[in-house]
Amino acid sequence: MSLLPILQYPDERLRTVAKEIDLDNFDKNYFQNLAENMLETMYHSKGVGLAATQINVHQRIIVIDVSENANEPMILINPKILEASAEQCKEAEGCLSVPGIYENVERSSKITFEYYDINKNEIVQKNADGLLAKCVQHEIDHLNGKVFVDYLSQLKQGRIKSKLQKEQRLAEKHNKK
Numbered sequence: 001m002s003l004l005p006i007l008q009y010p011d012e013r014l015r016t017v018a019k020e021i022d023l024d025n026f027d028k029n030y031f032q033n034l035a036e037n038m039l040e041t042m043y044h045s046k047g048v049g050l051a052a053t054q055i056n057v058h059q060r061i062i063v064i065d066v067s068e069n070a071n072e073p074m075i076l077i078n079p080k081i082l083e084a085s086a087e088q089c090k091e092a093e094g095c096l097s098v099p100g101i102y103e104n105v106e107r108s109s110k111i112t113f114e115y116y117d118i119n120k121n122e123i124v125q126k127n128a129d130g131l132l133a134k135c136v137q138h139e140i141d142h143l144n145g146k147v148f149v150d151y152l153s154q155l156k157q158g159r160i161k162s163k164l165q166k167e168q169r170l171a172e173k174h175n176k177k
Contacts, residue, residue, distance in 0.1 A: 004041045004055040008168065009098045009147055010161045018051070018058045018143040021077055023120050031061065032118055035075040038063045043070055047096045049135040051142035054097050062139040066131040076115035079140055082124070084108035093138060093148050101160055105151045107137045 007014050021031070034057065042050040042063055049064045065073045089109040094102045111133045114124045128136065138148060149157050 001036050001040045003044055004037050006041065006045065006050075006054050006096050007056055009095070009149060009164055011097075013056055014053060014097060014142070014147055015145040016053060016058045017145045018053050018060045021059050021061065021116075023078070023116060026120060028118065031075075031077065035061065035063055035118065039065070039073050039075075042096070045096050048131065049139045050096060051139045053142045053145070060143050062136075062143065064132070064135050064139065066135055075118050076136075076139075077117070077120075079113055079115035079136065079143075081111050081113045081137065081140060083112040084137075085110040089134075091134065093134065095138070095148050097142075097147065098149060098160065098164065101149070101164075103149070103152055103156065105138075105148050107134055109133065111136060113140075 034052070038050050038052065038055065038061075041055065042048070042065070048066050049062060051062045052059050060078045062076045062079060063073060064076065065071070085108045087109045088106045090104050090106040092102045093105045094100075110127055110129045112124065112126045113128060113136055114122060116122055125132075141148065141150075149160050152160070
């Protein structure tokens, strides 16, 4: 397994809409290896979710582990939200593509979603709530070319973009030395 580079906001590649994975021509070994590398990258970065878009792979696969001990990984292929509650909750979110930034985002408090597992079994998860519901919505947003800062005001988006660009320039300057 290996760690994968994570795209950093405001990289335009994060805006790419991921393509549906063709289950009729499904290469299990490829996707199993990709998912294992994504999980290793997510755990190493201390995240709870990672979408393929974030590693510049534009296919509809995400990995999630919201367990307390980071030992219950989920691999979601072609995930879709089937229902989202009208009831909303507003909580702080962070993102591996927007390091060090945490802002309140309003999302549905309960969702029903479906996906395929690595063995192409269709799974329907009913009434997911809490961190799992928030994480699934967040990662599916990535597959749709959306980043959580898109939910914020233009002013906050500008500040975050400027801050991260400045940090990237400083890191590049430091790496050249």
